[in-house]
Amino acid sequence: MSARRHLGILRPLPENAAFPVLLPAAERLQAKALRERGMGLPAFDLKPRDAMLLGLFLVLLMAGIAEAANGPVREGIVPTLIKWTPLLATGFVFNIAISFLAMATGTVAGAFLGLGQISIFGPVRKVAWLVTHFFRNAPWLVLLFFCMFLLPFQIQIFGVIIPLPDWLKATFGLALPVMANVSEIVRGAIETIPTGQWESAQALAFTRQQTIWKIILPQCIKRMLPPWMNLYAILAMDTVLASIVGVNEVMTLAGDVLGAEGGRTDLLLPIYSYILLWFFLYCYPIARWTVRLERRFAVK
Amino acid sequence: MVKRKDKSHGEAPIISAKDVHKAFGNVEVLKGVSMDVDKGEVVCIIGPSGSGKSTLLRCINALVQIDRGEIRVSNYQVHTLRTDKELLKLRREVSMVFQQYNLFPHKTVLENVMMAPVHVLKENKAEVEARAHKLLAKVRLENKVAAYPGELSGGQQQRVAIARGLAMRPEIMLFDEVTAALDPETVKEVLVTIRELAEDGMTCVLVTHEMGFAREVADHMYFTDRGVIVEDGPPAEFFAHPREARTREFLSQIL
Numbered sequence: 001m002s003a004r005r006h007l008g009i010l011r012p013l014p015e016n017a018a019f020p021v022l023l024p025a026a027e028r029l030q031a032k033a034l035r036e037r038g039m040g041l042p043a044f045d046l047k048p049r050d051a052m053l054l055g056l057f058l059v060l061l062m063a064g065i066a067e068a069a070n071g072p073v074r075e076g077i078v079p080t081l082i083k084w085t086p087l088l089a090t091g092f093v094f095n096i097a098i099s100f101l102a103m104a105t106g107t108v109a110g111a112f113l114g115l116g117q118i119s120i121f122g123p124v125r126k127v128a129w130l131v132t133h134f135f136r137n138a139p140w141l142v143l144l145f146f147c148m149f150l151l152p153f154q155i156q157i158f159g160v161i162i163p164l165p166d167w168l169k170a171t172f173g174l175a176l177p178v179m180a181n182v183s184e185i186v187r188g189a190i191e192t193i194p195t196g197q198w199e200s201a202q203a204l205a206f207t208r209q210q211t212i213w214k215i216i217l218p219q220c221i222k223r224m225l226p227p228w229m230n231l232y233a234i235l236a237m238d239t240v241l242a243s244i245v246g247v248n249e250v251m252t253l254a255g256d257v258l259g260a261e262g263g264r265t266d267l268l269l270p271i272y273s274y275i276l277l278w279f280f281l282y283c284y285p286i287a288r289w290t291v292r293l294e295r296r297f298a299v300k
Numbered sequence: 301m302v303k304r305k306d307k308s309h310g311e312a313p314i315i316s317a318k319d320v321h322k323a324f325g326n327v328e329v330l331k332g333v334s335m336d337v338d339k340g341e342v343v344c345i346i347g348p349s350g351s352g353k354s355t356l357l358r359c360i361n362a363l364v365q366i367d368r369g370e371i372r373v374s375n376y377q378v379h380t381l382r383t384d385k386e387l388l389k390l391r392r393e394v395s396m397v398f399q400q401y402n403l404f405p406h407k408t409v410l411e412n413v414m415m416a417p418v419h420v421l422k423e424n425k426a427e428v429e430a431r432a433h434k435l436l437a438k439v440r441l442e443n444k445v446a447a448y449p450g451e452l453s454g455g456q457q458q459r460v461a462i463a464r465g466l467a468m469r470p471e472i473m474l475f476d477e478v479t480a481a482l483d484p485e486t487v488k489e490v491l492v493t494i495r496e497l498a499e500d501g502m503t504c505v506l507v508t509h510e511m512g513f514a515r516e517v518a519d520h521m522y523f524t525d526r527g528v529i530v531e532d533g534p535p536a537e538f539f540a541h542p543r544e545a546r547t548r549e550f551l552s553q554i555l
Binding site: 194196197199200202203204205206207208210214215218219 | 361363384387388391392395396398400402403404405406415416419420461464465468
């Protein structure tokens with residue numbers, strides 16, 4: 001028995017040694033590596049449970065820092081936050097309501113704008129394209145300011161005076177970029193439908209309108225859902241811009257709370273972290289759900 | 301040639317194309333094509349890729365507008381039709397089946413067959429449903445009426461596409477390489493269906509690579525190459541004694 005045989009591990013490996021993959025996690029890690037390579041940067045893939053824990057940790061950290069900086073006389077941070085939670089909650093619900101309204105109106109308007117972009121009439125196409133790209137490339141805050149100053153504070157329809165409150169104008173201002181983005185989503189989805197569908201609809205003597213509404217658009221719904229939900233998450237977060245134009249939503253109320261607490265500097269960080277946490281808890285599940293839908297509806 | 305129920309008795313051809321020209325941008329696809337198809341005839345067009353066969357087919361039902369020339373289908377001057385209403389009347393008479401089936405994936409098989417008569421022809425839904433069931437039974441798919449196209453095999457999808465074309469009760473059916481995307485076994489089921497249609501007297505224009513089928517079923521063969529019809533004739537003569545050198549070259553490579 002030569003030493004060579006016993007110390008086989010010291011032998012040089014043959015040219016095409018293939019190692020069987022034994023690690024159970026290897027496949028998952030391999031898929032992850034492929035994804036990262038494709039994206040060009042490391043994939044930040046938080047599981048929901050980890051994300052919640054991270055959020056909770058951040059909040060507790062902020063509260064802890066503030067608590068430590070607190071003197072013994074004033075009320076604790078966490079009790080203060082809990083005390084003001086109902087008020088902040090009404091503000092947050094208002095934000096969500098604005099986001100729903102802006103999304104609904106923006107989606108309807110954007111759908112028609114998107115259909116306008118594929119119109120057979122040249123002028124319609126050009127106008128739709130212009131409107132879409134104008135509102136898509138304008139900062140949301142600037143559009144908000146425009147709407148606050150351009151829209152009248154009341155309108156008269158058939159002798160009935162209807163006041164336009166600030167939040168309504170802000171909702172309209174947020175609906176404009178939503179409209180432009182939905183227009184692009186719709187146009188993009190329609191363009192992914194194979195031309196064979198258009199051809200066979202034509203061969204069966206469907207009019208263009210019938211083809212779009214009965215054949216093309218129903219097939220587009222699935223494809224449009226993930227980017228649309230992504231847009232909603234962005235919109236939900238951007239509703240706080242309305243506070244800058246004077247709407248009484250959660251950011252404004254947070255400022256009011258700080259004022260009511262006598263301008264305590266130690267409350268600054270916790271209260272905004274608290275609001276951040278709420279938005280995170282609202283938007284993160286939407287983002288996860290979007291990823292799940294994207295995988296299910298992946299266009300092959 | 302197959303025994304047929306109806307045959308034209310000295311009538312004018314049901315399809316008559318004269319000197320058809322079509323260019324896509326700078327590429328001339330059809331350079332003066334003329335073709336006559338009688339009622340009840342089965343015509344097969346063969347030729348290499350890019351020779352204009354599919355384009356010619358699409359000119360017949362006005363999916364493609366021709367640049368020059370005339371196409372008459374039945375009573376319609378196809379090259380003059382512009383509005384949706386006029387084209388609707390033409391496309392009631394001419395149905396087309398595509399290579400990629402192009403079924404509507406979000407509708408069941410029955411709905412696919414029913415959609416056009418209900419929404420385009422505005423026929424009674426119950427009547428259309430009964431007719432759809434009969435058509436699907438004819439293509440031997442009566443047990444798949446509630447299935448979605450994604451659940452069917454290629455051959456089954458193609459047969460649904462044929463049933464969908466038949467639902468409009470056309471006089472003429474156009475087949476654009478309908479078996480090219482199928483495996484050899486499923487090719488047979490589709491060809492049997494087309495053969496039955498031909499025997500029932502349907503005027504069929506097929507663009508196909510199935511030479512055996514063409515030899516058996518066709519009444520007339522056309523060979524296109526680079527936008528012109530090089531040769532045409534009855535299949536017996538066409539396959540046995542092709543006149544043109546190009547035809548001989550093509551046939552020798554595929555037979």
